[in-house]
Amino acid sequence: MYLDKFEERMLEGELGEAVALAMRIVVKIAEIFSAERLVKIKHAHVSGVSYENIGDEGLEFLEGLAAKGGRFSVPTTVNPGAVDLELWRKMGVDESYVEKQLRIVGAFRRMGAKVTLTCTPYLYEDISPGDHLAWSESNAVLFANSVIGARTNRDGGPLALMEAIAGRAPLSGLHLDENRRPSLVVDFSESSRYIAENGLFSVAGLIVGRLAGNRVPLVRGLGLQRKDVEELKLFLAAVGATGGTGMVLIDGVSPEAPGDMPGEVEKIGVDDVKAELEKYGGSGWDAVVLGCPHLSYEEVASIIEWFERKGRPRSRVYLYTSREVASRLRSDRLEKLNIHLFADTCMVVSNLGAYASRSVATDSGKAAFYLASKGYSVALLPRRKLLEMLVQG
Ligand SMILES: C[C@@](O)(CCOP(=O)(O)O)CC(=O)O
Ligand code: SF4
Structure with missing residues (x-):
């Protein structure tokens, strides 16, 4: 060499x-x-x-x-x-x-x-x-x-x-x-509407990771754009949980051209998405954990704003972010709202059971995958739905 x-x-x-x-x-x-x-x-x-x-x-x-x-x-x-x-x-x-x-x-x-x-x-x-x-x-x-x-x-x-x-x-x-070209296509055109309407990009990611393994997949029809950072984070983190690949070419997002179309095409229907989601149906959760991957400033701010508007959540909420974001958004108000904003760590690499619960709900396919494999009971639900459930009387 x-x-x-x-x-x-x-x-x-x-x-x-x-x-x-x-x-x-x-x-x-x-x-x-x-x-x-x-x-x-x-x-x-x-x-x-x-x-x-x-x-x-x-x-x-x-x-x-x-x-x-x-x-x-x-x-x-x-x-x-x-x-x-x-x-x-x-x-x-x-x-x-x-x-x-x-x-x-x-x-x-x-x-x-x-x-x-x-x-x-x-x-x-x-x-x-x-x-x-x-x-x-x-x-x-x-x-x-x-x-x-x-x-x-x-x-x-x-x-x-x-x-x-x-x-x-x-x-x-x-x-x-030569190693950045796709070797299979994962086509979401039949399920993209269902995924978008229900906020299930994490679930889409779990499916792609499993199909791709160590190969670079080309994802078509998912309807995401470069500006959809929140959805892309959840989607790609989940790919990394079930698959070994380090790259996904996403139509409409990735800057690189895919080159020749691979012959192998996997079409993902609504039933496939539902079946994947059903694997994480844990019920009776008593804490909600958000921030795998770490939440951005905008995400934390909008979650806090939601509870300030709608009232205190019914169960404890744990948010994970960077030190930079936490120090800008931490305040005494959060305690009163039953919200715990943590930096420097996350729900997977800390001992979650020791301070939160072993029964949790999350919007992250990656966190659901890892926590379930550590024996936690995990419900995987879209963030919007979780936030609504937390403030319903
Ligand atoms: C699960 C993971 O996000 C965090 C835990 O890994 P580590 O303790 O940072 O090696 C690692 C990964 O997915 O690459
Ligand atoms: S497991 Fe923890 S470190 Fe890994 S992506 Fe999720 S939040 Fe980040």
Whole structure:
């Protein structure tokens, strides 16, 4: 595999132990995928930040890497952790647990990360079509490739960490034109009206992910546009939950042309959508969790505004967003409204059962998929319907 002079020096340890380790791993992966060379990345996003998921082993690895002089050579953001770093007392955890999460955050900060602790870097970072990235949160990867037209593989957290230090990724997979072309069509023209009227884009995503597996699908007839960020987030996150793919070409949204039409066409009817939705019929929920992926400023503001207008919700509502949005919208009013606005974490990577309930309702196909697999009882319902149910007498 070709390495330029500077990359060779990095690999040989001239820039320190951490850079050499990062390069060894990136080069090894590049060789496995038969990449001809590496590509410089503009930005990295690292998952595997929650103490709940990575435990002491992960924490020690990150501290060790920072102590070895590990420094990110490109702007790097990080995924949510296990707790809200301000409101952790409301999350059923003790101080020693929070200490561990803070040590993880500290290690990332020493390595130069912007400690954003959100899974929606695409809402905040300056990412353009054609940019090469090393991202490792599936919903973010899918948004970057499918909506923005940037290029990243669906990396695991540890690989993105090494790529962030090396500033390079293997030139393989979705970094290359030939792997960004669709190999099947998923056609929603028979069900798009039903999906739009009932707000079921999450359900559409669960279906697409399962059909696509690791292939890039071309989604036709869904009726979404580039401006429909809320729906696109829910749709793509759900694709990433049931499928391994890192990209969906969405007719009317994706900036890239699909090229030759694939022969395989799957038509999705109203009955298919209903059948998928019926898998998440959990009843008797006693908390509502919204924000997988993290809610944007506009989404949080409009949910708060809804309850201010219609009155206090009948069950507790948990909202998850970025620190930036939470600090703009948090107020004493929310407590009175039975709304809990959390940042730095989410319903999947925190211990939801400890502070909310093991019986929840959500509008997120991805959260429904992961929480159900952890043994929670989950009802999947469109956001509009949930909000209405919460204020009905
Ligand atoms: C489920 C997920 O959104 C968050 C949990 O992963 P992690 O703890 O950030 O590695 C990861 C993903 O889908 O890429
Ligand atoms: S909110 Fe959803 S997409 Fe974001 S980190 Fe949690 S599980 Fe992943």
